[in-house]
Every structure is written in C-alpha cells, then in structure tokens.
Amino acid sequence: MPGEDGYQHDLLVIGGGGAGLRAAIAAAEESNRLSIAVLSKVYPMRSHTVSAEGGTAAVMRDDDSLDTHAKDTIFGSDFLADQDVVETFVREAPGEVIQLEHWGCPWSRDPDGRVSVRPFGGMTVNRTLYAADKTGFHMLHSLFQTSLKYEKIVRYDEWFATSLLIEDGTVCGVTALNLHDGRMRPIVAKAVIMCTGGAGRIFPFTTNAAIKTGDGMALAYRAGVPLKDMEFVQYHPTGLPGTGILITEAARGEGGHLKNKDGYRYLQDYGLGPPTDTPVHRKMELGPRDILSRCHIQEHQKGRTFDGPYGHYVHLDLRHLGEKLIDKNLPFVRELARNYVGIDPVHEPIPVRPVVHYMMGGISTDITGKTSLDGLYAAGEAACVSINGANRLGSNSLTELLVFGARAGRSAARHALERAAPRSNPLAQLASDERRRLDQRFLRVDGREKIADIREEMQKAMESGCGIYRDRATMEATCQTLAKLRERFAHISLADKDAVFNTELIAALELECTLEVAETVARSALAREESRGSHTRTDFPKRDDARFLKHSLAYRTPDGPRIEYLPVTITRWPPEERKY
Amino acid sequence: MSDATITLEVTRYRPGHDREPHPQSFEVPFQKDWVVLDALNHIKDRIDGTLSYRWSCRMGVCGSCGMMVNGVPKLTCAAFLRDYRPGPIRVEPLANFPVIRDLVIALDDFMEKLRRVKPWIIRAEEKPVSEGEYRQTPAQLETYKQFSMCINCMLCYAACPVYGLAPAFVGPAAIALAYRYNLDSRDEGYRLREPVMSDAVGVWECTFVGECSVVCPKGVDPAAAIQRSKLAGATDWLLSMVMPWGGRR
Amino acid sequence: MSEPRVERPGLYYPKLPTTWWLRNTNYFLFMLRELSSVFIMVFLVLFLVELYRLSQGPKAYGAYLETLRAPGWIVFHVVALAFALYHSVTWFKLSGVVQVVRVGERQVPPSLVTAASFALWAVVSIVLLWFMVRG
Numbered sequence: 001m002p003g004e005d006g007y008q009h010d011l012l013v014i015g016g017g018g019a020g021l022r023a024a025i026a027a028a029e030e031s032n033r034l035s036i037a038v039l040s041k042v043y044p045m046r047s048h049t050v051s052a053e054g055g056t057a058a059v060m061r062d063d064d065s066l067d068t069h070a071k072d073t074i075f076g077s078d079f080l081a082d083q084d085v086v087e088t089f090v091r092e093a094p095g096e097v098i099q100l101e102h103w104g105c106p107w108s109r110d111p112d113g114r115v116s117v118r119p120f121g122g123m124t125v126n127r128t129l130y131a132a133d134k135t136g137f138h139m140l141h142s143l144f145q146t147s148l149k150y151e152k153i154v155r156y157d158e159w160f161a162t163s164l165l166i167e168d169g170t171v172c173g174v175t176a177l178n179l180h181d182g183r184m185r186p187i188v189a190k191a192v193i194m195c196t197g198g199a200g201r202i203f204p205f206t207t208n209a210a211i212k213t214g215d216g217m218a219l220a221y222r223a224g225v226p227l228k229d230m231e232f233v234q235y236h237p238t239g240l241p242g243t244g245i246l247i248t249e250a251a252r253g254e255g256g257h258l259k260n261k262d263g264y265r266y267l268q269d270y271g272l273g274p275p276t277d278t279p280v281h282r283k284m285e286l287g288p289r290d291i292l293s294r295c296h297i298q299e300h301q302k303g304r305t306f307d308g309p310y311g312h313y314v315h316l317d318l319r320h321l322g323e324k325l326i327d328k329n330l331p332f333v334r335e336l337a338r339n340y341v342g343i344d345p346v347h348e349p350i351p352v353r354p355v356v357h358y359m360m361g362g363i364s365t366d367i368t369g370k371t372s373l374d375g376l377y378a379a380g381e382a383a384c385v386s387i388n389g390a391n392r393l394g395s396n397s398l399t400e401l402l403v404f405g406a407r408a409g410r411s412a413a414r415h416a417l418e419r420a421a422p423r424s425n426p427l428a429q430l431a432s433d434e435r436r437r438l439d440q441r442f443l444r445v446d447g448r449e450k451i452a453d454i455r456e457e458m459q460k461a462m463e464s465g466c467g468i469y470r471d472r473a474t475m476e477a478t479c480q481t482l483a484k485l486r487e488r489f490a491h492i493s494l495a496d497k498d499a500v501f502n503t504e505l506i507a508a509l510e511l512e513c514t515l516e517v518a519e520t521v522a523r524s525a526l527a528r529e530e531s532r533g534s535h536t537r538t539d540f541p542k543r544d545d546a547r548f549l550k551h552s553l554a555y556r557t558p559d560g561p562r563i564e565y566l567p568v569t570i571t572r573w574p575p576e577e578r579k580y
Numbered sequence: 581m582s583d584a585t586i587t588l589e590v591t592r593y594r595p596g597h598d599r600e601p602h603p604q605s606f607e608v609p610f611q612k613d614w615v616v617l618d619a620l621n622h623i624k625d626r627i628d629g630t631l632s633y634r635w636s637c638r639m640g641v642c643g644s645c646g647m648m649v650n651g652v653p654k655l656t657c658a659a660f661l662r663d664y665r666p667g668p669i670r671v672e673p674l675a676n677f678p679v680i681r682d683l684v685i686a687l688d689d690f691m692e693k694l695r696r697v698k699p700w701i702i703r704a705e706e707k708p709v710s711e712g713e714y715r716q717t718p719a720q721l722e723t724y725k726q727f728s729m730c731i732n733c734m735l736c737y738a739a740c741p742v743y744g745l746a747p748a749f750v751g752p753a754a755i756a757l758a759y760r761y762n763l764d765s766r767d768e769g770y771r772l773r774e775p776v777m778s779d780a781v782g783v784w785e786c787t788f789v790g791e792c793s794v795v796c797p798k799g800v801d802p803a804a805a806i807q808r809s810k811l812a813g814a815t816d817w818l819l820s821m822v823m824p825w826g827g828r829r
Numbered sequence: 830m831s832e833p834r835v836e837r838p839g840l841y842y843p844k845l846p847t848t849w850w851l852r853n854t855n856y857f858l859f860m861l862r863e864l865s866s867v868f869i870m871v872f873l874v875l876f877l878v879e880l881y882r883l884s885q886g887p888k889a890y891g892a893y894l895e896t897l898r899a900p901g902w903i904v905f906h907v908v909a910l911a912f913a914l915y916h917s918v919t920w921f922k923l924s925g926v927v928q929v930v931r932v933g934e935r936q937v938p939p940s941l942v943t944a945a946s947f948a949l950w951a952v953v954s955i956v957l958l959w960f961m962v963r964g
C-alpha cells in the first residue's frame with residue numbers, strides 16, 4: 001500500500017511477475033534513496049510466472065559455453081534476434097540464476113550439491129536449471145518473498161493500470177484503478193517499468209492465465225511506443241486438449257515420446273530423426289517448438305492423429321520413464337494429467353495438441369530496457385528487446401525476466417535519480433479525465449454488446465487467421481473482423497456499475513487491450529510476406545532475408561496499426577539455413 | 581454434451597446494496613469435465629455479469645480461486661462438478677476471512693503476517709554471486725521442499741477454527757513458510773524468526789485441530805510444521821534453562 | 830489471547846458460530862479430544878483422594894472404595910477409560926507427524942514412527958500390567 005507521501009514514487013513497476021519483482025529488487029539494490037512501488041492487478045504471487053514449469057536456461061557447466069548458448073538462441077530465433085542483445089543475455093544469465101539460488105530458490109540438485117541441468121528443446125547442451133517441474137512457481141515465490149525484505153519497496157496489490165501519465169513527452173506515472181474501492185488515482189513516478197506479461201488471451205486455446213491480456217503492451221502502444229515483432233506467436237506442441245493446460249517440454253527433455261494414432265514416433269518423418277531411445281539434443285522430440293507444432297498439423301492432414309471432443313491430438317508417452325523418475329522430476333505433470341484428463345502418465349499416454357503459449361513480440365526496447373518514450377521502460381514477456389526473434393527457445397524466457405528485469409530496474413533507477421519529481425497538479429487533472437472516460441464509456445451507458453461475445457469472436461478470428469499456418473486471404477478477413485469488433489466495442493454494455501471489486505469493468509478494460517494487441521499481431525503478420533520461425537505462410541513458404549531480415553514495428557494510428565521496419569543486429573553469426 | 585444442468589448456490593454480497601451475504605441460485609449446464617470455476621465463468625459471461633470472484637491460472641498453481649464448496653475449502657479450478665452431482669453445489673467465500681464482495685475475501689492480514697515471519701534467506705555473511713552457488717545436497721533439499729510448495733491459497737486458514745476465533749493467530753501457511761526457511765541449509769535466520777514463532781499468537785496458539793493439513797491442496801502439511809516448530813521452540817527453551825549459554829545453533 | 834481486530838467499513842466480517850465444531854467430523858473429533866481431558870482430570874482428582882485416604886488407614890480407604898462401587902462411579906470410570914484410550918491413540922497417531930526421525934540422510938516415514946510409538950506403548954503397558962498382576 002502507498003507510502004506516507006501518498007501516491008508519489010521515484011520508480012513505479014507495473015506488474016508483480018518475475019520481471020517486475022526482479023526489476024524492483026534491482027532498483028532497490030541500486031540505490032537506497034529511491035522510493036519504489038510495484039503495482040499489480042493481482043497479488044504478485046498470483047502472476048503468471050507462477051505457471052512456468054520446465055526450467056531456466058543458463059550456462060552452468062564446463063561442457064557448455066556462452067557462444068553455444070548464444071548460437072542456439074540465434075538459430076532458434078531464425079536469425080531475427082539481435083545478436084548483441086543475445087550475447088549480453090547469455091553472459092549475464094549464469095549470475096542471475098545463481099543470485100536467485102542465493103535468494104533461496106529450491107533448484108533441483110545433483111548428488112554433489114550443485115544445481116542440476118536438464119536438456120530442453122532446441123538447446124545443444126544440458127543447460128536448463130529447474131525446480132522439479134514447478135520452476136516458475138519457485139522462482140516467483142522466491143523473488144516475492146525476497147522482495148518483502150526491502151522496506152523501500154511498497155506495493156499496490158490489486159490495482160489496475162489504465163493509462164500512462166504523460167507530460168511534455170515524458171512519462172510521469174500511471175492512472176490506476178484500486179479494485180478494492182473502485183477509485184481512480186494518479187500514481188506519480190519519475191520512471192515507469194512495464195512488466196505486464198504476455199497476451200495469450202487473444203487466442204481461444206492457450207496455456208496462458210486469464211490475466212494475460214497484453215495490458216501493458218496496449219498502454220505503451222496508445223502512448224505512441226511501437227510494438228515489435230508482434231506477428232510471432234509461439235505454439236507449444238503439448239497442451240492438454242480442452243483446457244489448454246501445458247504439459248512442459250521437460251517431459252520430453254526427460255525422454256518422453258510423441259506418437260501418432262498408430263503409436264509411431266512421427267517426428268522422424270519430418271527430418272528430425274533418427275529416433276533413439278535416450279533423448280538427443282535438438283533431435284526428434286527435442287526439436288524446437290515451431291517445427292514440432294507444424295509437424296502436428298501436417299500429421300493431422302495426413303489423417304494420422306486422434307480425434308476427440310476438443311479436436312485432433314497425439315500422444316505424449318512417458319510410460320517408459322517409470323514411476324520413480326516421473327515422481328521425482330515431473331510430479332506436476334502427473335498431477336495435472338490425472339486431474340484434468342483423468343490419465344495417469346505412469347500407465348497411459350497423455351493426449352496433447354499444439355496450443356498458443358508465448359508472444360515473442362512486445363514493447364520495443366533497447367538493451368537497457370528503455371523504450372522510445374522518455375521515462376518508460378519495459379521488461380519480460382511484455383517487452384521485446386529482442387532475444388527471441390521469430391521463435392523463442394524453451395527456458396530462455398524465465399532467464400530473460402531475470403536478466404532484462406534487472407537491467408531495466410537498474411537503468412530506470414539511474415534515470416529516476418537524475419530526474420526532478422513531476423508536478424502532480426496537472427497529473428491529478430489527467431487522472432480525473434481518465435476517470436471520466438471510464439465512467440462515460442462503461443458505467444453510465446447502456447450498450448447492447450456483451451463482453452463475452454466480442455471476446456469469443458476476436459479469439460475465433462485470431463485462431464483462423466493467425467494460427468500455425470497463415471495466408472493472405474484469411475488474415476485479411478481477420479483484420480476486417482477485428483476492425484468491426486473495435487467498432488462494436490464502443491457499444492459495450494456492463495451489468496455491473498458498482499465501485500467495489502468490479503471485475504466486469506476490469507474484463508472490459510482487458511478486452512479493450514486485447515483487441516488492440518490482436519490487431520497489431522494480425523497486421524504485422526499480413527505485412528510479413530515470408531515464413532520465418534513461428535510465422536509460417538502457405539503463400540510465402542520460404543524465408544526471405546533480402547526483404548525481411550528485419551523487425552517489424554507496429555505504430556498506432558486511428559485507422560489501426562502502421563507497420564514499419566527496423567534492421568536486425570548481426571554480430572558474429574551470419575544468417576544460414578535453419579535445419580535441425 | 582448433454583442437456584443436463586446443475587444448480588449452484590452462490591453467496592452474493594455487494595457492499596452498499598446488501599447488509600449481509602445471501603445465496604443466489606444459478607442453473608448451469610452440466611459438463612463432466614467442468615470444474616466449479618468453469619461454472620462460475622459461465623454465470624459471469626452468460627447469466628449475470630455482476631458476480632465477482634478471483635481466478636487466473638485455472639491449473640491449481642496461482643492460488644487465486646479458493647472458495648468454500650459445500651462447506652469445504654477448495655480450489656475451484658480443481659473441484660469438478662461431477663464430484664458434486666446431483667447438486668445443488670454451495671459456493672461461498674473462504675470462511676474466517678472478511679468478505680470484500682461476493683466470493684472475494686480480504687487478504688491483507690495474511691500479507692502482513694507473511695512479511696512478519698521473514699520468509700527470505702538470512703545469513704550472517706552473504707557469499708558474492710561470483711563465487712557460485714551454495715552447495716545443497718538432494719537430501720538437504722528434501723528436508724524443506726515440502727514446506728516450500730505453498731501457493732498461499734488460504735484454504736488452511738479457512739479450515740482453521742483457531743484463526744476463526746482469534747484472527748491474530750499467525751496461522752498455518754505463514755508458519756509453514758517460516759519453518760521452510762528455518763530448515764534450509766543456506767539459512768541462518770532461526771533466531772530472528774523465533775520471536776514471531778513463539779509469540780502469544782504464534783505456534784502456541786495452535787491447538788492442533790489438524791484440519792489445515794487435510795484441506796491443503798499442495799500437500800504442504802502446515803500442521804506438522806507448527807507442531808515441529810513447537811517442539812523446536814520447547815527444546816530451545818529447555819536447553820536455555822539448563823545451559824547458561826543457551827540452546828541450538 | 831489476542832486483541833480484537835480493527836474492522837474496516839464495507840467489509841463483511843463473518844462470525845464463527847458457537848456450533849462450529851458440529852460442522853465437520855474432524856472438528857467434532859478434535860472437540861472430543863479436548864473434552865477427554867476433563868474426564869481425565871476428574872479421574873486424577875479421584876485418584877489423589879484415594880491416595881490421601883490410603884494414608885489415613887485401611888478403614889478410611891475401604892469406605893472410599895465402597896463409595897466408588899456405586900453404579901454412577903463405575904459408569905464414570907468406564908467412560909473415563911474410553912476417553913483416556915481415545916486421547917492416547919490420537920496422541921500417538923500424531924507422534925509421527927511431530928517427531929522427525931532420521932536414519933543417516935533419510936527421513937523415517939511418519940507412519941513408521943507412529944507404529945513404533947504404538948509398539949512402545951503396548952510394551953510399557955504389558956510390563957506395568959505384569960507388575961500389577963504379580964504384586
């Protein structure tokens with residue numbers, strides 16, 4: 001809750017997930033003169049980082065090197081990652097995971113007491129640290145509990161940021177709605193860091209939690225900051241049909257097999273073979289996610305997948321791993337499969353299908369987390385710095401939260417130390433304008449459109465146009481649907497006009513954000529006439545470095561996004577064909 | 581899919597409108613793979629948008645969705661409608677907590693207690709990151725691992741009559757977390773946590789009903805953490821009586 | 830006990846009804862366990878009086894035993910014995926939960942600790958019984 005001087009801080013972090021907490025702690029360590037606030041729409045330990053299962057990549061052993069980690073990441077990104085950023089990333093990763101170990105994270109251990117590492121998709125060496133299969137949960141709780149140690153960090157729990165406060169081209173804080181009393185307040189700060197996470201909820205079938213609605217991306221976008229590489233949406237090959245609950249890649253890292261309805265390990269037909277009994281790095285089930293997801297669709301087209309009430313699926317078979325290993329390293333997988341599909345992986349294979357998982361794109365930042373707007377920083381899944389390019393490698397994201405969360409925290413702290421406090425009078429005015437906007441838009445009107453209808457139609461349109469395989473005609477249809485939905489949203493109707501804990505109002509605000517983010521995804525995808533990483537166009541099946549070895553930037557205009565391009569930084573790894 | 585339905589009796593409380601909570605019935609489609617949370621989402625999306633409750637991960641790990649289901653504290657994203665057939669299913673806010681609205685309870689009391697037990701690694705001297713990790717064997721990890729699995733879902737507080745009668749009680753989850761750090765081979769903070777633990781509202785407030793461990797969805801066993809902390813505290817006290825230089829560590 | 834909490838306006842504060850222990854069998858069993866101590870306490874008082882009477886000589890002691898032969902007191906003793914057993918059994922059951930026993934690096938499973946406690950209890954009881962019967 002707010003400190004004594006009301007709602008004024010030096011540094012304001014929006015989001016209490018892995019990135020936000022790491023940023024706040026880094027800022028607190030940078031200087032003890034700073035007043036730091038973490039504002040989050042859910043209690044920090046509820047943030048979506050909690051769901052991450054598989055692990056966190058960093059070079060830990062002698063058989064590994066920074067260059068291999070960099071190369072795997074760049075290769076996985078289909079050469080769209082900025083190589084200078086990746087080099088910084090791999091260099092700072094080991095220190096960050098060790099720091100987390102010092103803060104109490106219960107990493108799984110080898111008999112000699114060192115932290116253990118496991119294989120992961122697309123990586124050539126074992127370099128993924130893990131805490132059984134609840135890595136994100138343990139990381140988030142370790143960070144959160146450690147953050148309680150710093151009295152300088154105050155929290156606004158269950159406050160929803162609705163807009164950025166900007167004066168003379170500089171960010172001076174946010175307007176935020178306190179869910180507990182429904183009041184809108186300006187939270188003033190000299191620097192703001194957006195750590196609001198991804199936007200998987202623009203799709204119907206996703207591993208992402210309900211809170212992943214791209215709010216921070218939308219807020220920055222509305223303030224004129226471009227969103228980078230939004231067309232790259234990662235499908236994870238193994239989600240539970242129906243719920244979309246994730247079965248971690250660690251299940252394959254430990255040696256699980258993907259089988260079609262004939263019990264055949266079909267990945268060998270797509271150049272990922274030969275099949276072996278023990279997992280081989282980057283082969284078969286340990287291929288990268290984009291490729292595995294495409295294989296699934298092709299297998300389906302050949303009629304070799306199962307059919308169920310929630311569409312086609314294949315089998316993830318863990319039976320040969322044995323109960324002991326499953327209970328030691330994959331207990332959560334067992335728990336989830338038992339509870340949600342009634343299957344015990346010790347005795348039966350798990351039904352799985354590709355599911356929307358991660359946004360490679362986000363708020364465009366530089367290597368220090370700074371955006372193009374003075375005073376605004378971003379980190380985590382909400383940001384795009386970019387290390388993930390066209391396809392993220394599993395277990396790089398949790399590390400990214402740490403490395404770039406800390407970097408953004410430090411650079412924003414330095415910025416805040418140098419800057420004078422913003423004047424709060426005009427900001428209070430801006431906040432009451434925002435209050436009026438919400439009232440007029442949502443609470444004092446009786447529209448005819450339902451939140452759930454618009455949300456469902458948006459999600460359907462995104463799945464059809466921006467799924468695993470894309471082409472011009474369906475994407476254009478998707479863009480048209482989204483434009484129409486944006487108009488319909490203006491007539492939204494809320495049944496709930498209460499002030500206290502109005503979750504319907506929050507749902508409306510989130511929907512407004514998702515609509516905007518969805519449009520940037522669809523428009524960027526339409527403009528990219530090539531296939532690269534997760535972005536696969538049936539009408540442009542080849543990668544086209546001559547035209548598209550560059551980042552797309554989506555800028556907001558009244559008629560929807562305008563797409564521009566930015567060169568990719570290449571340092572030591574010239575683009576080559578991506579083959580596994 | 582079938583035409584079968586099931587009735588939910590959901591507690592409503594809207595400050596400003598209602599003096600106290602009252603139940604409202606909703607009929608929702610019965611689907612065998614739906615959890616109670618799916619039914620609530622159906623109500624919110626299709627029947628009554630004013631219903632308020634918390635949820636996020638819908639995979640039993642974020643700890644948001646705890647409610648009383650037929651009088652028992654449950655994660656509603658892990659409570660299947662099929663286990664409550666033919667209904668009706670009573671859905672109420674978690675017991676023992678102040679209610680903000682409908683199914684939303686106030687959590688600030690726990691957040692304050694959590695900070696009080698110092699749930700972070702405390703050391704006399706910190707090792708620099710450049711010197712690498714602290715070694716910890718799998719067996720050392722095993723000693724505290726169970727108590728680190730807490731998702732802060734508050735089901736144990738809702739099950740604890742002591743907390744209901746004496747809300748100042750630090751309570752199961754916070755004590756389990758303090759105990760988790762006490763057991764961690766990297767930690768040296770036992771002495772600093774002890775005053776909170778052996779406080780009048782600390783472990784000794786617990787009369788060992790044991791229901792917290794029964795309802796815990798993550799197998800944390802907070803009751804064991806509390807009883808073992810009592811034992812440690814008592815041993816400490818005894819030692820300090822017999823030996824002038826005090827007890828352990 | 831604890832201080833009353835400060836109540837904030839707007840929130841609804843539920844009160845735990847006095848019948849809370851009837852809501853759930855575990856609560857009820859817990860209450861029984863608590864109640865058992867009353868019986869055990871009364872039994873101990875009776876026992877102390879018995880000792881005191883014994884010290885006053887065989888006559889006083891005999892008269893006291895005669896009073897205890899009344900049906901009411903016999904029923905009381907049966908009930909007290911039942912409660913004592915219940916209390917002991919639940920107490921021993923918890924021993925495994927409370928006491929962590931390690932052999933080398935491994936933790937002995939709580940069920941084993943409980944079983945060992947029961948076994949110890951049985952042995953001690955038998956030894957005592959043996960002394961009583963013999964003496």
Ligand SMILES: Cc1cc2nc3c(=O)[nH]c(=O)nc-3n(C[C@H](O)[C@H](O)[C@H](O)COP(=O)(O)OP(=O)(O)OC[C@H]3O[C@@H](n4cnc5c(N)ncnc54)[C@H](O)[C@@H]3O)c2cc1C
Pocket residue numbers: 014015016017018019020039040041042043044047048049050051052053054055056057135136159160161162195196197198207208209211212215216246248357358379380381382394395396397398399401
């Ligand atoms: C099921 C699953 C498993 C995964 N497993 C792995 C893995 O094994 N390895 C790996 O590297 N990556 C994994 N990932 C990816 C990784 O977990 C996420 O990318 C990462 O956790 C995102 O963290 P974050 O801090 O950026 O955001 P989040 O943890 O999502 O936090 C966002 C925060 O922003 C706040 N917020 C959002 N909007 C607002 C608003 N309007 N106002 C106020 N606050 C707001 C939220 O309350 C929240 O606190 C996984 C992802 C999923 C979905």
Ligand code: SF4
Pocket residue numbers: 729730731732733734735736737752753756792795796797798799800801802
């Ligand atoms: S101890 Fe168990 S019941 Fe209590 S908060 Fe933690 S996970 Fe929930």
Ligand code: FES
Pocket residue numbers: 635636637638639640641642643644645646655656657658
């Ligand atoms: S919604 Fe996260 S625990 Fe139920």
